[in-house]
Amino acid sequence: MAELDKALRERAEERFGARAYEDYRLMLGEVDAVLVLTPDDTHADLACEILRAGVPVFVEKPLDITLERCDAILRAARESGTRLHVGHNMRHMPVVRLMREIIQRGDVGRVRTVWVRHFAGHGGDFSFKDRHAEREHAGGLLLQKAAHDLDVVHWPAGGYTTRVQAFAYTRATTRQPCPDHVFPAGFVQQRPSASAPSPRLGTHPHPRSRCQVHRRVR
Template sequence: MSGKDLKLGVVGLGARSKLAQNADQPDQGSSVVAICDPIPASQESGLANFPGAKAYGDHRDLLDLGLDGVFLTTPDHLHEDPAVDFLEAGIAVFVEKPLAITTEGCDRVLEAARRSGARLYVGHNMRHMPVVQIMREQILAGAIGEVKAIWCRHFVGHGGDFYFKDWHADRSKTTSLLLQKGAHDIDVMHWLAGGYTTRASAFGELAVYGGITDRTDRTGQRFSEFVDEANWPPLEQKGLAPVMDVEDLSMANLQLGNGVLMSYQQCHFTPDYWRNYTVIGTAGRLENFGDGPGGVVKVWNSRRSGYREDADVVIEIPNAEGGHAGADPRLVQEFLTFVRNGSATLTSPIAARAAVAAGHAATTSLRNGGNPVDVPELDPELVAYFERGQTS
């Protein structure tokens, strides 16, 4: 493919579709030539973001355009079927996380990639975020010894503004926010721990937003049209989704195949919005305070009695140009290089499936009294295929 622009499509023109603008560089290696969304207003705004593209209303209209790759930035429940269609048409696919909303859906996409030989990439951009890379570098350098436990507290301060006003609140479109939002964090924890969840147990409730009766159908709207960050306290929210059957408070315990134990806690009615990871090893622990520029990662690996704010190592989290502290442009560049050369990537379809499978198992447990649920094993031949870099 060298010497010419990659021809790219974008399917799903919501807020996350702007990610693909990093790939729209005509005469510099790649250009977006086709965009797709069933909503005419979204097509119109999409053409403003991708002026060299032609708009379509059905993703199947893009299958015969000779595309080299496509970005799937649709709502979560619309990842699986289009991904399979594009892969079977021989088109490389970037699937925004999560890969699908069920473990079985993930396996179907993975199998389509292997069967077709088309390249599959999953947009777990947090692997490119400075805060995560700093933590991983410290772990690989042996700063805390061998990892034994990880927990993550995810304070989703914009939960009522974002996720309980549109399709995110409908379990038929997400399975749960424990999966939808948690896929990011579970993937990060898996990466830091060097293993995947084999068993999950969880509890959760629709503890706050379920009692709010002011509802609005926001079909066709985007975040920018209904977000009001001035809303406080959470019980004062207005215009929540007509269908709201996912939990706003979830707590999951996860057991990994390598013996590491993890805990994930997610709350959608906190006053702040950030993630706190704590990683404990055989020789210390590390923790982030803030997950973007201005925050720090601290490492404690000498003995002390009581809490001391002055850690043994303090690393400032840097900023970089582009979304998510520079992670988004790096993610897109990695995908484009992968499409061209099949080179190694930080993201992994197998890891993406593992994150969904953990969230799916935890959700099943949560809705069945907290009983432990085992994660189904993935076909070893599929694992081998992707570990070889998607080559036969």
């Protein structure tokens, strides 16, 4: 693994027996693939360099925070011929796979509407308390969290969005961590969930969108 923080490198080596590097470039000749799990706005720079080095890349969603940077990743993968995978992990959930199979078999007839509501809960609370609230570092909840929802609409429906109607509003409040959630020791303390909203709030915590897929699914 590669990590800039020395303490985290040492912890990873001790806990997982992994060899940890400060510079990710030093490990590219020793691995079969790389998982890019860094802040959203760093994905393109890292993924493009790794892909051009001929190492397959798994990029955590979203690909990046602008279309231009996403296109750069896709272009690097195409030009280098290196495998690229985006972390839409919900495709592997049994309920989503079953839903797709039911639709593909035609059990429910022609699908005309797919409705999704994402109850982000505790995870959504983080999204306007730390760097995710700042437009230069993130794309807001619609990109950060609803990337899952959009993919779960597209994949079972067998198409991609061609038209979009959307709106959002900015409202953020201070909220204590939910007592029903169980986290590893120290996790809540490392997160700003009980703090006030970021003073640089530039993203919209409450987005709504209506998409039309090319197969007339809404």
